[in-house]
Amino acid sequence: MKNMERNLIFSIDLGGTAIKLAIIDKNGNLIDLWQIPTNIAEKGKHIIDEIYEEFEKVLKRLQVNKEEFLGVGMGAPGPILSNGVMKRATNIGWENYPLKEKLENRFQLPAFVQNDANCAALGEMWQGGGRGSKSICM
Numbered sequence: 593m594k595n596m597e598r599n600l601i602f603s604i605d606l607g608g609t610a611i612k613l614a615i616i617d618k619n620g621n622l623i624d625l626w627q628i629p630t631n632i633a634e635k636g637k638h639i640i641d642e643i644y645e646e647f648e649k650v651l652k653r654l655q656v657n658k659e660e661f662l663g664v665g666m667g668a669p670g671p672i673l674s675n676g677v678m679k680r681a682t683n684i685g686w687e688n689y690p691l692k693e694k695l696e697n698r699f700q701l702p703a704f705v706q707n708d709a710n711c712a713a714l715g716e717m718w719q720g721g722g723r724g725s726k727s728i729c730m
Contacts (some may be wrong), residue, residue, distance in 0.1 A: 600656065602647055602699070603668040605708060606639070607632070610682030613646055615654065618662060621718045624650060635685030644698050663702035664695050666709030676705050 605612040615623040631638050670681040676692020695703035713730040722728035
């Protein structure tokens, strides 16, 4: 197997009714974008597994390997502690949920998790209206 450059990121925007998924490259270029419904049954017990199933499908469809990914990033609707534990996501049913750990264990890739509004601000600063600024308010 040839040495592959880790160039891709699996991006997840977790919402109460839909989960938006994207593959981007490390420069922010969009490779693929799609969404699935959020399964809040059993207090969101199946969400991570269902997201991983989508990840496996897109690997096959795009003919890329997991080794090409730098990691997984998720914006989620609720307060997230610095250790990656989500304090509460009322619309999903998560409380003190070890989100970062669950993603890293399932994907076997580094994970970055943050509140979805913070992710939106970071995205604007990286690729959007705040690009090139030292600080922004959103």
